Amino acid sequence: MLDIQKYLRLEMFPHMLCPGCGHGIVLGALLRAIHSLKLSQDEVVVVSGIGCSSRLSGYVDFDTLHTTHGRPLAFATGIKMARPELTVIVITGDGDGLSIGGNHLIHAARRNVGLTCLLLNNEIYGMTGGQAAPTTPLGKISTTGPTGPFETPFDSCRLVEAAGASFVARGITYEPATLEKLIVAAIQNPGFSFLEIISDCPEFFGRFNRMGNPADQILAQKQNVVDAKTAATLPPERLKGKMLTGILHHEPRPEYAASYQESIAQMGAQAR
Amino acid sequence: MESPATQNVLIVGVGGQGVLLASDILGTVCLGRGYQVKKSEVHGMAKRGGVVYSHVRYGTQVLSPTIEPGTSDVLLAFEPAEALRWSKYVKPTGTVIVNTQKRIPPAACQDRRPDALTRYPRGIEQALRSQIEDVRRFDAETLAFELGDLRMCNTVLLGALSRVCEFSAEEWLAAIEKSVKPRTAELNRRAFLAGRSVEFPCAEEPQAEELVFEKREAARDEAPFIEIRQNWCKGCEICVRVCPQNCLVMNGSKLAEVAKAETCIRCMLCEWLCPDLAVSVH
Numbered sequence: 001m002l003d004i005q006k007y008l009r010l011e012m013f014p015h016m017l018c019p020g021c022g023h024g025i026v027l028g029a030l031l032r033a034i035h036s037l038k039l040s041q042d043e044v045v046v047v048s049g050i051g052c053s054s055r056l057s058g059y060v061d062f063d064t065l066h067t068t069h070g071r072p073l074a075f076a077t078g079i080k081m082a083r084p085e086l087t088v089i090v091i092t093g094d095g096d097g098l099s100i101g102g103n104h105l106i107h108a109a110r111r112n113v114g115l116t117c118l119l120l121n122n123e124i125y126g127m128t129g130g131q132a133a134p135t136t137p138l139g140k141i142s143t144t145g146p147t148g149p150f151e152t153p154f155d156s157c158r159l160v161e162a163a164g165a166s167f168v169a170r171g172i173t174y175e176p177a178t179l180e181k182l183i184v185a186a187i188q189n190p191g192f193s194f195l196e197i198i199s200d201c202p203e204f205f206g207r208f209n210r211m212g213n214p215a216d217q218i219l220a221q222k223q224n225v226v227d228a229k230t231a232a233t234l235p236p237e238r239l240k241g242k243m244l245t246g247i248l249h250h251e252p253r254p255e256y257a258a259s260y261q262e263s264i265a266q267m268g269a270q271a272r
Numbered sequence: 273m274e275s276p277a278t279q280n281v282l283i284v285g286v287g288g289q290g291v292l293l294a295s296d297i298l299g300t301v302c303l304g305r306g307y308q309v310k311k312s313e314v315h316g317m318a319k320r321g322g323v324v325y326s327h328v329r330y331g332t333q334v335l336s337p338t339i340e341p342g343t344s345d346v347l348l349a350f351e352p353a354e355a356l357r358w359s360k361y362v363k364p365t366g367t368v369i370v371n372t373q374k375r376i377p378p379a380a381c382q383d384r385r386p387d388a389l390t391r392y393p394r395g396i397e398q399a400l401r402s403q404i405e406d407v408r409r410f411d412a413e414t415l416a417f418e419l420g421d422l423r424m425c426n427t428v429l430l431g432a433l434s435r436v437c438e439f440s441a442e443e444w445l446a447a448i449e450k451s452v453k454p455r456t457a458e459l460n461r462r463a464f465l466a467g468r469s470v471e472f473p474c475a476e477e478p479q480a481e482e483l484v485f486e487k488r489e490a491a492r493d494e495a496p497f498i499e500i501r502q503n504w505c506k507g508c509e510i511c512v513r514v515c516p517q518n519c520l521v522m523n524g525s526k527l528a529e530v531a532k533a534e535t536c537i538r539c540m541l542c543e544w545l546c547p548d549l550a551v552s553v554h
């Protein structure tokens with residue numbers, strides 16, 4: 001049996017996430033995915049921004065970069081350009097990746113940079129105390145939206161697909177085996193892979209919205225999602241208010257760092 | 273008054289094996305003799321390989337349709353574990369006819385390890401022989417398969433049953449012809465005769481299987497081990513709530529603890545859903 005402890009910085013444990021925080025489940029799935037791909041610890045770089053989810057980079061024994069708020073994709077693009085052979089994984093949150101980092105997200109997708117971006121969506125700003133995020137669903141309580149926001153939340157998967165990502169998928173923490181498979185598929189896609197993971201924040205989102213204890217909250221996840229393949233067979237009224245999970249879009253196209261190397265080679269040949 | 277010579281035949285198997293058709297055929301044979309016949313059966317569990325049984329009672333006067341435990345003259349079992357399940361219905365001086373091909377139910381395959389052991393009962397033959405005088409085991413399914421259709425298994429078993437009942441082969445064949453579709457009549461006839469000509473005891477199955485079972489049983493005893501690192505656990509209760517086997521509990525200090533590892537099926541949910549990476553299932 002796999003012992004994922006070999007990928008952990010054990011001296012950092014127990015981690016700082018709250019009891020029942022879904023981000024820890026994603027961490028486990030990510031490590032099992034990397035293990036099943038037989039990647040060595042030196043071939044993987046994990047880059048993150050700011051927020052609860054972005055703390056994950058501190059717990060894993062790869063080369064890691066904990067960057068500034070909203071900018072992990074910019075740093076990661078730099079790494080991929082300099083060392084295209086590395087597997088670069090970005091861990092970001094809904095606040096980090098979709099509000100302050102939204103611009104980096106759409107451009108990384110447009111360029112199809114060979115990164116795997118895991119966006120851990122807990123539908124709230126956890127680290128700073130539970131403010132409304134661009135993903136907080138209509139009517140859900142947060143400190144800055146005590147009666148629930150009246151802004152429409154982002155559907156990040158559709159956003160990123162429209163921006164040009166070659167792989168787009170969504171998973172939930174309650175399905176860890178599927179999640180692991182989605183992460184494997186995302187890493188295997190050579191271009192920009194975007195995986196939104198619905199994760200729980202029992203500390204704020206769950207508490208404000210009276211979702212019970214962490215176990216209640218994770219067990220409730222299934223009610224809000226439908227697998228994309230199943231959805232294709234269901235009438236529209238059965239899909240109301242549901243999020244689609246699984247691989248939502250996969251259309252490989254030339255990867256940015258590789259195209260860049262090619263263009264340099266061409267220019268070199270012309271100059272000679 | 274019920275006639276003292278009333279015969280009891282219990283036919284058992286799992287869904288899809290043709291238990292009910294076989295009992296109908298037996299009923300038709302009895303009626304042909306002018307006997308009274310009463311049947312009581314359960315079906316409906318058939319789809320998912322559930323238990324199916326049929327009580328058949330015949331004689332000059334039959335009152336009750338059900339066989340009481342310890343009074344059946346013959347048990348015709350389409351499946352070994354079903355033979356064991358119903359063996360207490362048979363008289364010590366009775367006969368058990370068993371098809372040796374197993375149907376392992378999903379509930380016995382819960383352990384998810386690649387080399388996992390099923391919880392299918394072992395030692396069935398010894399158990400049967402210790403209770404009942406005449407135990408006749410044979411592989412009816414392979415016989416039917418060799419005849420050209422696995423589905424003939426029930427008719428093969430009827431052939432074996434015909435050796436312990438009073439009716440002649442002709443009576444049986446006439447009833448079979450009446451009960452099956454015309455295009456399978458010839459095949460059914462051959463299946464019946466094949467079953468009827470099996471001599472007991474027939475060549476025993478190799479014992480190797482039991483040995484493998486024993487070895488793996490030993491490995492299993494040392495294996496189940498759920499490790500919870502209590503200094504990492506934050507007491508979120510997720511593992512306790514998701515475990516389908518109720519192996520885990522919250523202890524007095526609100527941390528997860530292993531209550532009974534022996535029922536663990538290694539579904540891995542506790543390990544994979546622990547947000548604190550505090551659980552390892554070895």
Ligand code: SF4
Binds near residue numbers: 016
């Ligand atoms: S605040 Fe929310 S997202 Fe942050 S660690 Fe706690 S539970 Fe997780």
Ligand code: SF4
Binds near residue numbers: 519541
């Ligand atoms: S692996 Fe864990 S969740 Fe599954 S049965 Fe065993 S203890 Fe329960």
Ligand code: SF4
Binds near residue numbers: 512528545
């Ligand atoms: S899931 Fe993990 S942290 Fe939560 S109670 Fe179980 S062992 Fe503790």
